Amino acid sequence: MTAASYQVDVLVIGGGNAALCAAFAAREQGASVLIVEKSVQALRGGNSRHTRNLRCAHDIPSGTLVESYTAEQYWQDLLRVTGGATNEDLARLLIEESADIRQWMEQRGAQFQPALAGTLSLAHSNAFFLGGGRALLNRYYEHAQQLGIKVWYEAQVLELDVQHGQFESAKVSLQVDVNGVAQKQSCEVRAQQLIVASGGYQSNIAWLREAWGEAADNFLIRGTGQNTGEMLAALDAAGAITHGDPKACHAVAIDARAPKFDGGIVTRLDCIPFGVVVNTLGERFYDEGEDIWPKRYAIWGSLVAEQPKQLAYAVFDATAARDFMPSVYPALQAPSLAGLAQQLEVPQTEFLATLDAYNAAVQPGDFDPTTLDGCTTQGLTPAKSHWARPIAKPPFYAYPLRCGITFTYLGVAVDAQARVLFAPVDGAGKVDLNERPSNIFAAGEIMAGNILGRGYLAGIGMTIGAVFGRLAGTAAGAALRG
């Protein structure tokens, strides 16, 4: 490992779900495989470490999945959340392959458990990892060791050498132990096939700023701080076709007190449908009860991102205090709405006027959190369509909200074998079909934008990683033999 050069059949960049699935599929065809993981061992696996499930199509109850979730339902759900901004061929391929991916993962160490308390609406569509994503990763890495897959931790790819229409080698910086002292050493890794599964670029705030301006500084990154997009930039520089809106990402409204990176699931807030959301001017800005929460949670990230200071507050009262899953930070609390305004540092007059107007507009109805109930507002803009109850019973509570980005969608375009597509022009603008590399594959977040033009469907990120990882590894292995 300390040698200045290293030869392997398949080089996998990244150490999460997509990378491991790709490595398994390639190794099982006889290829020698090296995984280059940027992180320290304890934080390996990128965003997979924070995941909890993946979305699978199935016609009959299967494993921990109840009832059925047909390919057509899956497709309709995807169509709805993306508003059609998806590559239909790849999306249908994803859904088709999702049908057996759970069992495939299980054969490679994954363990599953029934849907967690509070997530029962996902029990038919999403298979939950026993112990969560880190447990999955532990089992994967154990399996990788059994298969003889080599893993380098704290190893960062600095350059990709793409010449004569092929990937040739990667320059990797890694930590080596020289007489008990950790030193950085550069190593040239030569490989016949390259699989890039290194995630999105959401942890690169400077890059986010290109699309969002200074607002990006106020975003929180829910997952690893390691996904800074070097590989996406390198593939782009090598002529790969990139794809996607630089503003598009999976982002949810999370507790503003969360750490800048790696806060994960515990900073999630499920309280929005049970109260109102105001911005720092003390004004409401969107219908908090538009639809059931699993269908709306993924829009609130960008809603908050568009507010002044990229900050908002979810406000509710004692009546609603126990209607949702607990989150990790305590709600701010005050005996009166005026006192709450003071704590939140929002203009008191505007805040009270907003709450008064809301309370006055609430219509009587039977509150039912499990369905689109009849509790609505009348004559209010924006309306609150469901679960509208007066916010009048002290104490009053608030959670501060920020935009929490899970991952970005701008990525590389791939084909049905997860092979990265390259522009049919060279650097000088000349069309040269023969010079397009065919030995570079991509899986996971770096190509998720092919499926997700916008919006999000709970658990689909891990399905994309596993399915396209398997496709990439299979194709890379086949290319070696062919």
Place this chain on the structure above:
Amino acid sequence: MAKLTNAFIRPGVLAANPALIETKNLLAPGNAGPQETQRVLSICNACRYCEGMCPVFSTLANYREPGLAEFDYLANLCHNCGACFDVCQYAEPHPFALQVPEALAEQRLHSYERFAWPAIFARGLRAQPKVMLVGLLALLSCLLLGLGLVLGGTGLWASYAGQGSFYAVMPHAVMVVLAGSSFGFAMLSLAVSVYRFARHLELDLMALARWRVWATALSAAATLRYLGDAQGCQSLSESQPAWRRVWHHTMAYGFALCFASTCIATLYHYGFGWVAPYPWFSLPVILGAVGGLGLVVGPVALAYLKRAETQTSVPMKVSRTGESASSMATRSPGTEQLNLSFLLLLAWVSATGLALLIGRDHASMPVLLAVHLAAVFTLFLLLPFSKFVHAPYRLLALLKHSAATAPGT
């Protein structure tokens, strides 16, 4: 296309709002104790990824704002298998530095201390090895001195073969008074502690009237059901909990056999007038010898396992290797000492008992007898302030759990 440097991150609006800063800091790891348990469990309760791992987590999900009673309940359900630590996304080097098994171990110790009676002895729980050694030496000195006086000219190094030989060395009445008073103290102290802990847990008395609740809890306790089972503690290297269970059974059932041996011997003495020592092929000796062997092998093996677990890195337990290595032993020293000292005391009691069995016809018998009795009386006196209390406390926690999960509730 992209700037690849990670930008300076400006402090946002939050930094100016004291109300938000104060609550944000609640997630920084703190010193062990109920406050740390609260921090840890509030993170667990918002995550819930471990819900399928063991009853601690599925039970936690029932409590939105768990308090001290729930902390103690959950802590006494936990087997400290470490599986949840291995899969924790918030373990070090994450800034939340979550260490659930350790927090619950500290909480358990806390519960032992708070309900120990008389309270003045509770601090002995954290000073186990010292208390144990002082107790052993003090009792041994007293016994040797006493025996020397009783035996007079015959001396402490002489053969006293045959029936009643033990009582020739120490009069039966003296032995009964010493054993009875130390054992009686232990039982009284334990009864008070257990009663108070049961009150604290708010056990549902109606549920306790159902045999099924007892059957479930007792069978879970007797089989260590949640240690290393399919729905119990999950571990990457299944061998660790599996071996722990084997050695714990060896020890616990060894203890039970020794206890049975003593009961039968008492019956022989008072019921039938048969006086110890008993022949090799008698029930008290067979049960005592087999149980005694288990009570030596089990504790020693468990102590060795604990050492191996904390000092070497088990290959598959990745989170205990490399930079995230956080020794559970050094960070919860009170619990480790409590465990280790109890294991060694048990092993010492039964090793000296076996030595007495082998050497009972030898001239060393009076010394062996004194050593063994000192060990037994120390064990009795320390029992309510030793790791032994985990047995009734866990049973109470299991009863509460089975009452809450039994069909029909």
